[in-house]
Amino acid sequence: MTPSCRLYLITPPRIDDLATFGRSLAAAMDAGDVAAVQIRLKDQPEAEVAAAVDVLAPIIQSRGAAVILNDDPVLAARLKCDGVHVGQDDMPLAQARKVMGPDAMIGVTCHDSRHLAMEAAEAGADYVAFGAFFPTTTKDASTRAEPEILSIWQEAMETPCVAIGGITVENARGLAAAGADFLAVSAGVWAHPEGPAAAVRSINAEIALGLAERA
Known part of the structure; x- marks a missing residue:
């Protein structure tokens, strides 16, 4: 099977101006391949997270990418997100699956542990x-x-x-070459000196080089 690796964007932990960020997100997604966008607003009120999903989900989904909410399967299900990402201290995967349904995308943080990853995979994690x-x-x-x-x-x-x-941009190639199916990037895009669109273009170019090494 031909190796694949795609960009997985993560929002900044705070978004002070949703309209402005929405335009930036649209420009970034229009600049290159993006598989999914995780809305990750840590420690923000539920109403603010819901408002962010309301504004950003149409931008993301209209470009063929998945809307993933961080941490909260109940809210993700209520807001009709495509999936949820849970950490080791969040709702267990089996319970998240019951809340989200069989077709939702559920990812699990596994840190540096193959053991945790194998448990998650066997329990039905999508990534x-x-x-x-x-x-x-x-x-x-x-x-x-480690990339290994x-x-x-x-x-x-x-x-x-x-x-x-x-x-x-500077280290994406090595991870694509090592075997990542997706590269999750936040500050590497939003804080890029030439802007998010330039970052997406450059990371996609580096992914292509990494895949060529992996093939």
Whole structure:
């Protein structure tokens, strides 16, 4: 099977101006391939998260990408998101599946642990996320993963794997080459000096180079 790797955007942890961010998101998505966008507004009131989904979901879905909500399966189901991403301290996968339904996309944070990832895959996760691969300012990453975990996972398992944590234009290629099915990027896009659209174009170019090495 031909190897594949796609960009998975994550919103900034705060969005102060939804209309302005929506335009930025649209421009970024129009600049290159984006598989999914995770709306990740940490510690924000539920009403603000709902407002963000209301504004951003049509932008995301009209471009053929999935809307993933972070942490909260109940809210994700109520807002009709395409999926939810849960951490090890969030609602268990089996319960999240009952809440979200059989067709929803559910991803699970697995840090640097193949054991956690295998448990999630066997329980029906649609993807597992490994990280952080690099230092990140977006969240407090308690673990550091090595690219080798992606290669080992790719050889042994069919459940897609997401690489997350400090990913930028400069380091995306190596993770694509190592075996990531998706690269989850936040600050590496939104804080790029040439703007989010330029970042998406550049990361997609680096992914293509990484896939060429992996083939």
